[in-house]
Amino acid sequence: MNTDMMKANIAIIAVAASLAGSAVAHAKTPCGDTTKVERGDSLSSIAERCDISEGTLLQANPNIDGSGDLRVGATVNTTTMANRTGDRLRSFAHGVSSGISRLASEVGSSVDDLLDKNPDLKQRLSSVGDKLTGESVTRKIKLTMTPQQGPTGANVDLAVSGLPAKAAVVIGAGRPGQSYTVLDHAKASEDGTINAKLAVPTWASAKQDLVFVVAADDGDWTIRSAKFDVQ
Structure with a gap:
């Protein structure tokens, strides 16, 4: 594989990694797509105000694990995101892993060597990996x-x-x-x-x-x- 083709493949994988958090919005709520957090708010109070479930609120805001994560004045999503399910994330992880292994094989390199020579890609994948495994x-x-x-x-x-x-x-x-x-x-x-x-x-x-x-x-x-x- 020539250098230009290798760079193109690496760029494709890097773009795929950056899309891990992309989303497709579902139906709107009485609050619209987002709402502002008020003092004294909790997941249940926002869910009631916007006529959604607490589960939907958590799914739409992956950085929020509980009411204590709500920041007064911050904007939270009130619509679910279709590609934040576990199945989609696992499928994404498998696809990226297979693609990198195949690319390393084509250029006669190990996966570790390939990533060491492409630190930006390594950092992107590490960040995505932390999110997929729930590390924090x-x-x-x-x-x-x-x-x-x-x-x-x-x-x-x-x-x-x-x-x-x-x-x-x-x-x-x-x-x-x-x-x-x-x-x-x-x-x-x-x-x-x-x-x-x-x-x-x-x-x-x-x-x-x-x-x-x-x-x-x-x-x-x-x-x-x-x-x-x-x-």
């Missing part, structure tokens, strides 16, 4: 909070480790099981750590629990603290 950066992240109780306006120190280097994040707070409000923006250090000082928001209610949230700026992942007791 959150399994490496640790979030600690000091103190664990106090009145509104009190300072709280958050220490986060295990983040991707220089990751852009938002830091917020909300009721357990409900949407969270962004309080600050930050960027992780080279070693993946953040130390932040926040005030307990004035809208927090006394004698109710609060959780602090650290999330990727693009909403790709979310991690929550233990419960903070507002006094």
Whole structure:
């Protein structure tokens, strides 16, 4: 196989990988295709407002695993996406794997060598692979909070480790099981750590629990603290 043909095949596979998250929208809801998250929202409240099931809401927003991932002011999809089913993803993964193996064989190379010589393709496939296998950066992240109780306006120190280097994040707070409000923006250090000082928001209610949230700026992942007791 000549160099131009090899580059063309690699480009095709790379484009296929980039299409892993493409979607075909289903019927519209009373909210339209999207809706804005409000303070105090949960999956159930949005589902009721838009006349859809919570399952449909989760399927339409793969970055959301529960109500605690909802960011106040963010836009969420309210229509399902046809190609986000497990069968389609498994079929896609099998097709890409077969294509790369065949290409490596045609150029007389191993799959590992082929990917090492094409780092952009390797990175794309790694990213898609993480999504297909359900792997997440959150399994490496640790979030600690000091103190664990106090009145509104009190300072709280958050220490986060295990983040991707220089990751852009938002830091917020909300009721357990409900949407969270962004309080600050930050960027992780080279070693993946953040130390932040926040005030307990004035809208927090006394004698109710609060959780602090650290999330990727693009909403790709979310991690929550233990419960903070507002006094």
